[in-house]
Amino acid sequence: MTTINLFHTGDAYIFKHYFDDSGLFDELRDYYDSFEYRFEVNKGELGELDEKLEGHGYENMGGLSKNF
Numbered sequence: 001m002t003t004i005n006l007f008h009t010g011d012a013y014i015f016k017h018y019f020d021d022s023g024l025f026d027e028l029r030d031y032y033d034s035f036e037y038r039f040e041v042n043k044g045e046l047g048e049l050d051e052k053l054e055g056h057g058y059e060n061m062g063g064l065s066k067n068f
Contacts, residue, residue: 003059024056
């Protein structure tokens with residue numbers, strides 16, 4: 001499994017990662033900031049992000065979405 005590290009900034013979490021799977025990238029496109037070349041997720045959306053990533057073989061974010 002691959003781990004993705006999130007960084008908390010203000011009211012959002014950001015991460016950079018290259019996804020080989022274009023289908024997964026399409027699922028995450030709403031979170032993508034093409035000017036900053038990174039993904040930005042609001043705290044309330046972490047559970048949804050976690051589910052999408054786990055469904056594609058990425059490691060759970062340490063229950064991060066469940067801690068808030």
